Amino acid sequence: MIMLRPNFFAWLGFFSILFLTIPLQSTAVKIQDSDLLMVGFDGIGYETVMEMYRGGYFRDFQPPIPMVATFPSISDPNWAQIMSAPVEPSYTKAHFLMSYKDRNGVGKEVGNILKHITYTPAFEKKFNYKTESPLEHAMNVVWTKTTAHYWIDDLERTLLEQKNPKSPFSAFVVNTDFISHVSGKKETLKYLKFTEGKLKDLRKKYHEKFKRTLDFIIVSDHGNDWVEPKGIDLKPLEKFGWHWNSQLAKPTEYAFVAPEIIAFGAFYVLPKQEKKFAQDLAKLKGIHVTLALEKENVINVYSKSGATQISINPEKRKVGYKVLRGEDSLKQIALFKKTSGPNNSIVKSIELSWDEYFYSSQSTDFPNSLVNAWEGFYKNAKNPAPVLAAAERGYAFTNMTLEILTYLSGLHAMHGSFHKSEVYGVFMSTRPIPVEYIRPWEVRQYLK
Ligand SMILES: [Zn+2]
Numbered sequence: 001m002i003m004l005r006p007n008f009f010a011w012l013g014f015f016s017i018l019f020l021t022i023p024l025q026s027t028a029v030k031i032q033d034s035d036l037l038m039v040g041f042d043g044i045g046y047e048t049v050m051e052m053y054r055g056g057y058f059r060d061f062q063p064p065i066p067m068v069a070t071f072p073s074i075s076d077p078n079w080a081q082i083m084s085a086p087v088e089p090s091y092t093k094a095h096f097l098m099s100y101k102d103r104n105g106v107g108k109e110v111g112n113i114l115k116h117i118t119y120t121p122a123f124e125k126k127f128n129y130k131t132e133s134p135l136e137h138a139m140n141v142v143w144t145k146t147t148a149h150y151w152i153d154d155l156e157r158t159l160l161e162q163k164n165p166k167s168p169f170s171a172f173v174v175n176t177d178f179i180s181h182v183s184g185k186k187e188t189l190k191y192l193k194f195t196e197g198k199l200k201d202l203r204k205k206y207h208e209k210f211k212r213t214l215d216f217i218i219v220s221d222h223g224n225d226w227v228e229p230k231g232i233d234l235k236p237l238e239k240f241g242w243h244w245n246s247q248l249a250k251p252t253e254y255a256f257v258a259p260e261i262i263a264f265g266a267f268y269v270l271p272k273q274e275k276k277f278a279q280d281l282a283k284l285k286g287i288h289v290t291l292a293l294e295k296e297n298v299i300n301v302y303s304k305s306g307a308t309q310i311s312i313n314p315e316k317r318k319v320g321y322k323v324l325r326g327e328d329s330l331k332q333i334a335l336f337k338k339t340s341g342p343n344n345s346i347v348k349s350i351e352l353s354w355d356e357y358f359y360s361s362q363s364t365d366f367p368n369s370l371v372n373a374w375e376g377f378y379k380n381a382k383n384p385a386p387v388l389a390a391a392e393r394g395y396a397f398t399n400m401t402l403e404i405l406t407y408l409s410g411l412h413a414m415h416g417s418f419h420k421s422e423v424y425g426v427f428m429s430t431r432p433i434p435v436e437y438i439r440p441w442e443v444r445q446y447l448k
């Protein structure tokens with residue numbers, strides 16, 4: 001006790017100096033003495049950017065981290081979360097509307113490939129800079145190679161022409177996803193190198209004109225797996241008694257809309273047929289897993305080798321997981337097992353908080369897949385489909401028209417599934433980033 005007293009006062013003195021100086025320092029750090037430009041690139045994967053970073057590119061930036069996309073790992077739901085925009089009617093620009101009914105049956109197809117060109121989703125409107133007219137939209141899709149440089153040049157012009165620079169300023173560049181799909185990795189890397197040079201240049205010009213530092217955030221909504229995918233053949237569903245139809249009248253009919261070639265499929269059947277259909281669909285070549293609701297907030301996952309069950313508590317933000325039979329195709333069960341007892345003999349399945357699960361699942365091939373699956377039904381579409389499916393790596397859901405279109409131009413990248421290579425978009429900034437992984441809805445915290 002005698003020795004503690006002098007120590008106590010010494011520590012007290014030390015801490016009071018510390019506490020007096022820390023607030024002064026931290027407020028000095030907190031005031032951002034720079035402006036911020038966020039550029040959203042569609043479909044640029046973490047590994048692709050890391051390859052460049054390791055090669056010495058983007059060195060004005062802090063090391064990139066994965067932006068872990070939700071399910072499906074495609075643009076609309078992920079940008080909606082990133083930009084905190086209203087959710088779209090469905091996952092893509094076309095879907096099957098189950099609330100429609102006439103004397104022939106239930107549902108009808110809404111939207112099509114043209115909608116891709118002419119429709120502006122709600123998230124796009126949240127960006128300060130984006131493609132404005134249908135013509136500009138068309139330019140993105142049709143003439144990717146010749147227009148690739150146009151957006152960055154035009155963005156630079158827009159930023160530098162401001163009288164009072166707006167900060168944060170956000171810009172959306174969609175053509176990076178088309179370059180990835182149509183032209184492949186080499187062209188994508190070329191485009192990113194060009195962009196890196198342009199951003200460096202812009203930073204210099206910005207400082208000259210406004211006498212302020214311009215910081216950057218680059219964010220991408222999902223990854224892209226560098227594969228030339230094979231189309232999944234749905235015809236074998238007939239062996240199990242299922243027949244495609246444009247409207248659902250019988251319990252053995254299903255509807256499927258392929259608005260683009262992606263590794264994600266939304267399927268529609270009449271009520272009470274979901275589980276049987278999901279189990280049969282999972283048997284098809286090229287399908288990784290299928291999902292159907294067992295009941296509210298409980299999702300069954302089917303694959304060729306087994307079935308598992310996800311249970312979500314949205315209020316407490318918790319996730320539970322168990323194997324129903326066979327193998328766990330999402331390979332998440334180890335994260336939920338806890339050994340206890342004297343000889344570590346009792347193994348019990350535990351519930352995890354969404355945060356705990358998010359971080360621990362990054363070591364698996366299907367990061368955050370369980371909570372993402374739930375978001376697929378409850379968060380990512382106004383009209384969620386009754387059965388969702390993810391393709392195996394190297395496979396995609398498609399249709400004849402799309403196959404003919406891509407036969408002409410080729411297809412070199414794929415995304416939409418639960419696999420890491422398709423789920424990992426990228427987040428990087430010239431400012432420090434205090435986390436190792438980021439979810440789409442967390443991005444907006446950095447837009448200050
Ligand atoms: Zn895409």
